[in-house]
Amino acid sequence: MEGSAAMAEAAVRAGCRFYAGYPITPSTEILEYMSTRMPQVGGVCMNAESEIEAIGMVWGAAGCGVRAMTASTGQGISLMQESFAELANAQIPVVTVNMCRGQGDYFQSTRGGGHGDYRFIVLAPSSAQEAADLAQLAFDLADKWRNPVMIMGDFLLSHTSEIVEFHETVAQRSADKSWAITGARGRRGITLSPLGPSEKLSTDIATTLAHAIDKHAAIKAEEVRVDTGYLDDAELVVVAFGFPGRFVKYAVMLARERGLRVGYVRPITLWPFPTQAVAAAAERAQAVAVFELNAGQMIEDVQLAVLGRAPVHAIGGISHDHSGFGVGPLLNVEYILKRIEEVYPKKGSRVQGNLGL
Amino acid sequence: MQKVFEKPDLLLKTEHSLCPGCGEPVALRIILELIQELGLRDRTICVAGIGCYTAFPMIMDVDVMQALHGRAPSVATGVKRVRPDAFVFTMQGDGDMISEGLQEVIHSAARGEKFTAIVFNNAVFGETGGHMTAATVLGQHTKTTVGGRDRERHGNPIKISELLAQLDGAAYVARAAVHTPSGIKLTKQYLHDAFRAQLEGKGFSLVEILTMCPTDWFVTPDQGPAFLEEKLKPIYPLGVIKSL
Numbered sequence: 001m002e003g004s005a006a007m008a009e010a011a012v013r014a015g016c017r018f019y020a021g022y023p024i025t026p027s028t029e030i031l032e033y034m035s036t037r038m039p040q041v042g043g044v045c046m047n048a049e050s051e052i053e054a055i056g057m058v059w060g061a062a063g064c065g066v067r068a069m070t071a072s073t074g075q076g077i078s079l080m081q082e083s084f085a086e087l088a089n090a091q092i093p094v095v096t097v098n099m100c101r102g103q104g105d106y107f108q109s110t111r112g113g114g115h116g117d118y119r120f121i122v123l124a125p126s127s128a129q130e131a132a133d134l135a136q137l138a139f140d141l142a143d144k145w146r147n148p149v150m151i152m153g154d155f156l157l158s159h160t161s162e163i164v165e166f167h168e169t170v171a172q173r174s175a176d177k178s179w180a181i182t183g184a185r186g187r188r189g190i191t192l193s194p195l196g197p198s199e200k201l202s203t204d205i206a207t208t209l210a211h212a213i214d215k216h217a218a219i220k221a222e223e224v225r226v227d228t229g230y231l232d233d234a235e236l237v238v239v240a241f242g243f244p245g246r247f248v249k250y251a252v253m254l255a256r257e258r259g260l261r262v263g264y265v266r267p268i269t270l271w272p273f274p275t276q277a278v279a280a281a282a283e284r285a286q287a288v289a290v291f292e293l294n295a296g297q298m299i300e301d302v303q304l305a306v307l308g309r310a311p312v313h314a315i316g317g318i319s320h321d322h323s324g325f326g327v328g329p330l331l332n333v334e335y336i337l338k339r340i341e342e343v344y345p346k347k348g349s350r351v352q353g354n355l356g357l
Numbered sequence: 358m359q360k361v362f363e364k365p366d367l368l369l370k371t372e373h374s375l376c377p378g379c380g381e382p383v384a385l386r387i388i389l390e391l392i393q394e395l396g397l398r399d400r401t402i403c404v405a406g407i408g409c410y411t412a413f414p415m416i417m418d419v420d421v422m423q424a425l426h427g428r429a430p431s432v433a434t435g436v437k438r439v440r441p442d443a444f445v446f447t448m449q450g451d452g453d454m455i456s457e458g459l460q461e462v463i464h465s466a467a468r469g470e471k472f473t474a475i476v477f478n479n480a481v482f483g484e485t486g487g488h489m490t491a492a493t494v495l496g497q498h499t500k501t502t503v504g505g506r507d508r509e510r511h512g513n514p515i516k517i518s519e520l521l522a523q524l525d526g527a528a529y530v531a532r533a534a535v536h537t538p539s540g541i542k543l544t545k546q547y548l549h550d551a552f553r554a555q556l557e558g559k560g561f562s563l564v565e566i567l568t569m570c571p572t573d574w575f576v577t578p579d580q581g582p583a584f585l586e587e588k589l590k591p592i593y594p595l596g597v598i599k600s601l
Contacts, residue, residue, distance in 0.1 A: 018439055044438045048431075049464040056428040056461065060404065060435025063422045068435070086425055181420045181436070183443055185399035189367075191414040193423030200369055200415050 003128040003157040004029035006164045007097060008037065010135035011069050013166055016095070017043035018061035018068035020054040022076060025325050026158040027099035030071040051079040055096075059083055062094045063192050065180030067139050071097035074105035078113060084148060085114025089194035091179070091212050093142030095135070096120075099153045101325050103242060104318070106297035109152040110271045117213050121149045121223060122270040126246040128162035134268070136167070141223065143175030145215055152270060154293075155326045156243040219272055226274035227266040228281070230256060234263030236344050237281040238315070239302050240291040241267050244331055248291050251336040260344055270298070278305035286345035291316040291336060293327055315339035365389040367398060367418045374412045378578025380568025380585075381410050381477050383535040387545045388446070388475065389417065395552060397444045404433040404472075406458070408450035409483045427458025430465035433472045444555065445472035451492035452482045455517050459491070462521065462563075469526030469560035473551045476517060476563070479570035480589055487573030491515045494592045498575060514592060518565045522599040528560030530599040534567035534590065536582035543595070550600065559601055567593060 001009070008030045011019075019038055021031040031047065038045035044061070048054035054070050062068040072080065077098045087094055098109050109122050121141050125131035131153065138149040181192050190198040196205040227245075230252060231237065240248035245266040255262040265281055267274045282288050288310050290299040296314050303312050315336070319328030329335075364371055367389040373382045392401055401419040405411060407426040414421035424432040429447040437445045454462050454476045462474060481499055482488040489499045489506060492514050496505040506514075522530040529551045533544035544566055551562035567589050569581030576584050 018435065020435065046434070046438070050460065052428070053431040053434075053461055053464065056424070056431025057435035057438070059424070059428075060422065060432035060437075061439045062435075063432070064402075064436055064439050066439045068439075082425060083428070090423070181402055181422050182440075183400040183402060184418065184420045189417060189419040189421065191421040191423060193414065193421070195411070195423055196415070200418065202415070 001128065001164055002029060002159055002161050003131045003153060004099070004159070005033050006128040006132040007135040007151065008033035010132035010166060011095065011139070012037055012041055012043070014067065014136040014139040016067040016069050016139060017041065018058065018066050019043070019070065020046035020048045020057035021070050022048050022051045022054050022072065024073045024076045026101070026155045027071045027073050027097060029158060030097060030099070051076040052083070055080040055083040058094050059087060059092060062092045063181050065177035065182065069095040069097070071099060074098060074100050074108055077105065077108060081113040084112055084120065085116050085118050086194035087148050088118035088120065089116060089209060089212050090192060091146040092148070092192070093146050094148045095138045095142055096148065096150045097153060098150055099158050101155060102320060102327055103154060103244065103293040105152065106270065106292065106294060109150055119147070119216050119219070119271060121145065121147060121219060122152055123149065124152045124241045124268060124270050125157060126243050126266065128157070128160065128164050131157060132164050132166060145219055146179070147215065147219070152242065154243055223269060224272050224274050224276070225268035226277045227268055228264065228277060230263035231265070231281050231284070233261050234281065234284065235261040235286045236289060236340065237263050237265055237285045238289045238291055238340060239265045239267070239278060239298070241270060241298060244291060244293055244327065247331055247333055248336055251333045251340060254333065254337055255340050260340065262340055262344070273301045273305070275305040278302055279307065279309070282306040282309040285310055287311050287313065287343060289313045289315045289340065289343050291339070293317070293319045293330060313343040315343060365393045367393050368416060369418050370416045373416065375409050376572040378569055378571040378581045379409070380479065380535045380570070380581070383541060384477055384544065384566045384568055385410070385413050387541065387548060391545060391548050391552065392419065400442060401444045402436050402440065404429045404436060404445065404447045406447065406449035406453035408453050408477070410448055410450065410477060413448065426453050427461060429453070430458065430461040430470070430474060434465055434468070434470050437470060437472045444552070447472065447474045449474070449476050450483065451476060451478040451480060452490040455491040455515050459515070463524070466521045466524045466527045466561040466563070469528070471555055471558055471560060473555050473562045473564065475548070476565050477568045478517070478565050478593065479568045480514070481570055481573045483570050483573050487575070492517070494588055497588060499573070516593060518563060518598050521563055526561050527563065527599060528601045529554035529562040531597040532565040532567070532593055532595050534585060534595055536567070536569055536585040540595070547597065554601070565593070
């Protein structure tokens with residue numbers, strides 16, 4: 001099945017019972033799938049009138065303790081930023097899919113465009129199977145941390161059909177939802193709010209916000225996920241994420257066949273970023289290369305991880321086909337291989353302390 | 358001595374942080390009285406917007422979900438769809454519902470979402486300190502319509518109740534005011550009928566409550582009711598606009 005359908009089905013199997021979305025390429029297939037699938041499991045799918053309304057509806061459902069999800073594309077995700085920031089502050093667990101055009105929305109996904117101190121956990125699958133697995137994981141992580149989780153995909157992930165096997169998740173539906181709005185039967189009423197504490201007559205806003213943000217350090221410590229390969233003797237380490245990360249793995253394999261000692265690091269969590277894995281790889285290597293289909297976004301996280309241990313080269317770039325939806329001509333194994341060969345360190349070329357900026 | 362009046366139990370404090378002469382605390386008291394009288398407390402979920410009344414959730418002994426400015430109808434949609442047995446109402450001001458969130462309330466009404474939308478209309482942005490909203494009446498002085506709202510320069514006010522009543526999903530729409538004792542009584546009646554429309558699953562219900570804002574009308578608290586009567590009521594006539 002297509003990556004979109006795989007994520008939607010995985011979400012349903014993870015207990016998602018509310019979906020609201022607004023159609024936009026290449027995320028529309030998730031909405032289409034949910035509109036049929038949700039009623040079959042007693043859930044709700046809303047064809048919202050705007051992205052702003054979609055995330056508002058998801059807010060309401062998730063605030064009631066129901067696993068809820070929306071999906072869009074960078075453009076539509078832009079419209080949701082106000083709610084994203086406040087959902088994080090209100091500690092409401094929602095899952096969002098950002099099915100990007102190209103990879104130009106790395107900053108949008110990992111930094112966000114909303115206000116204030118907040119973070120989304122961001123997962124970047126490279127196949128339909130991984131998309132299904134991560135979609136299920138996303139709901140567990142959202143509940144575990146009471147924090148929104150975003151899955152960053154792209155046109156190829158959305159539309160490529162692959163065989164998918166669904167795994168049962170363990171943590172689903174067991175999460176503590178005692179914070180949820182249910183009606184105040186048997187207890188004092190509570191308020192679920194980004195503006196302050198849930199207890200009535202309390203005004204300790206600073207502590208509430210600090211608590212919502214304190215967990216960032218714990219998430220960084222516990223939730224990093226990364227896929228690496230051929231690093232033991234690598235002279236050059238290529239960092240890439242998402243579906244293009246899969247092309248890079250293949251290009252690295254071909255480079256090995258040509259005798260080049262190349263390894264790869266594929267961040268699965270874009271936030272928290274696998275800083276340690278990149279740093280360790282850079283420690284051993286002569287150079288680091290970053291392949292991403294944008295003007296250079298993740299490379300900043302790579303540079304922060306490498307911290308001058310090795311030069312960091314950008315080998316991707318802005319890449320669009322005529323539709324503007326896809327990933328464009330640069331996503332080509334031969335091209336990636338050529339770029340790897342171009343930046344592959346010449347003997348004795350390493351310059352200590354070069355920040356590579 | 359016989360006690361003839363007391364605050365509803367659902368009101369946790371009788372003090373509020375709003376200005377003297379404000380109409381919103383009166384409206385809140387009626388809402389909570391009604392929820393208590395109808396025995397709805399345990400299944401009530403309020404979705405609150407952003408405005409002066411954002412101070413209310415902390416003194417209301419019911420569950421409240423705090424929404425962003427303009428977004429309460431969408432959030433309430435999500436709430437009611439996953440908890441169809443809950444009694445759901447929104448609290449928004451005219452700036453929140455009619456300016457920032459007009460699209461959301463229109464679509465919610467058109468879909469016939471089974472919650473009750475309550476809008477406190479004082480024809481001004483109260484919390485920001487007296488600026489024009491989409492409900493500010495022609496001639497009204499605000500800090501952004503110095504000299505009075507002018508049709509050519511600032512456009513015309515939106516009559517939200519009349520606008521929403523024409524939508525097929527709207528089951529009950531009424532406009533009330535809390536500037537007189539009889540008005541307060543009628544407000545409670547309209548709220549009651551709107552709540553019933555929700556509980557009977559008839560569709561979307563809306564009660565627009567005209568409230569006094571003497572601070573941002575630039576009058577003294579005791580002049581608020583007369584201002585409402587003379588300036589707002591002719592533009593926003595009271596009464597039931599739609600009842601299916």
